[in-house]
Amino acid sequence: MDAHDLAQRGLRPSATYDAATIHDIQRAAATGVYDIRGGGAKRAVPHFDDLLFLGASMSRYPLEGYRERCGTDVVLGARHARYPLLLDIPVTIAGMSFGALSGRAKEALGRGASEAGTSTTTGDGGMTPEERGQSKHLVYQYLPSRYGMNPDDLRQADAIEIVLGQGAKPGGGGMLLGQKISERVAGMRTLPQGIDQRSACRHPDWTGPDDLTIKIAELREITDHEKPIFVKVGASRPSYDVKLAVHAGADVVVVDGMQGGTAATQDVFIENVGIPTLAAVPQAVQALRELGVHRSGADAVQLIVSGGIRTGADVAKAMALGADAVSIGTAALIALGDNDPRWSAEYEAVGSAAGYYDDYQDGRDPAGISTQDDELAARLDPVAGGRRLANYLRVLTMEAQTIARACGKAHVQHLEPEDLVALTVESAAMARVPLAGTSWVPGSAGSPGAGYGG
């Protein structure tokens, strides 16, 4: 029975107690445990969909849509590192652990990223040989748990990402449930097989920004100042966090909004902690500008934005707001084959549906991606998966180029806030661009036009 039929019978749904909320209460009452799931925030929040590009017109000169050059390359971490990361496209693959994902999925991510000329990232569980082997550019995460952390892998990484938090759960640690702690995963993490693993929410040997400065210096010393150092934060107070990260010596800052995914976290945490990606980007950019390191040449600190990047339009909008690159996680998994309708019957069998599956914590992923079950994992061909991911990355890049050319930009990084307007008051206030058809930037001093200084 659809909503219309119910309305015809005089049955009116509650906006406060909607069907999903009622189900949550019933489930909590029946089980006595909270809901753990994967993915990012599902609630509707102001996002890049609420922005539009203005495009060229009489006063702006567009580039020809296909032939004219529109650069996409990006340099990450040239501030201090001897060997900065040189990527062909500004879309990178976010950190996702071996453990959360199968070894074949990690390999596929490496293959796809390498084919598209970009980087992929390890995760909370160490670096696997298949991932290193298939990744031309591999970012090695340095997490509070330090699972699998060792100096040999540190030296063979192309960059180091110190993780303070992630958008799905700023302030929270990780978890990996027992069904995914296989013998190999347990061995890499030095844990008993089959336990429900917790990852610490704070680093064990430093406790604040001053300590982080010393920690970054140590990592540089260990790696002879060769590697760019990224610092990743979950979006909560990006203005302060970005400034502190830069002061601590970060070459690149990664800001992950609340739509960013996780492999396993409490639903209440995912939905109620952190701020939307759209709200975080302008704050992060302003922080970099105030420190004089936003796109400032040799001493610049790059900003990578993640959390809900799905299309080339999202890429272009994030970059127009000031990001130097973006990172994708959930979308990359979908490109590999996550939530593919071909597994519909099996999604139904585990209580979900194609397009809704988010039980990444459960280890029974029909697509064979978020699992350590050998039989399920074998469903993902890492070569074919890598090819799909590379295709997707190419589409994201071409879409972003299409928009950039329409705005008259010879490089996607030339996109700027002036190219954008907002569809809603909320998104205008967060993105700090004018409401479409007006010169009003809510929260600004009232001067017409867009931009962070308005």
Added chain:
Amino acid sequence: MDPVSESVRHLDLAEVPLRSVNALLHGREVDDLPALAPGEDVVLTHPQGAHAVAVGLDSPRQVRIEGHVGYYAAGMNQRADVVIDGNAGVGVAENMMSGSVTVLGNASQAAGATAHGGLLVVHGDAAARCGISMKGVDIVVGGSIGHMSAFMAQAGRLVVRGDAGDALGDSIYEARLYVRGEVASLGADCVAKQMRPEHHEELAALLKAAGYEDDDTAAYTRYGSARELYHFDVDNAY
């Protein structure tokens, strides 16, 4: 550390920059300083509390640091035997993989944090979070340790000849803790356990390795995981 071998390189941190010293210790040539020969031992003088001294070593040599060091001394050590003739700051021997680190004085917080292997000996006291997230290292502390030590300790052994502060072994996994003195309090899921013969044997070997072979192992209590937090349920979801 045994008397250093015939081939010893003396480096004065008051004159040679830390970057150059660490590069040399990594087997690199630095400016007009020739690379270290295999097995060539090193004496570092005047560290004056510098951070990240002798980090990332990956060769079998002895390194003696004469003076106090700051954060992360001998961090991520592999194969080298490092002696710090002084006090050590935060995170000494953090994430050590192998070899040994000996602190003749006291150590600050997070000594041996996340270390996977090797032997860390602190002859004085170690502050809070000693052995936090340890993953296989052996740590012997001559004095006492501070609060939250062995938090989330996964593997390895921690021996304390003195007392332990509050919340010892909170959320501990499979590490084994031996404490001779008083424990202010135990952390979540950490319990006292019986000393079986294999534990006396293990403890005696650790004490001997650290130079405390005269200790009576019967004076020690073993602590480890009750393994009640290994699986989530509503009762441990705090």
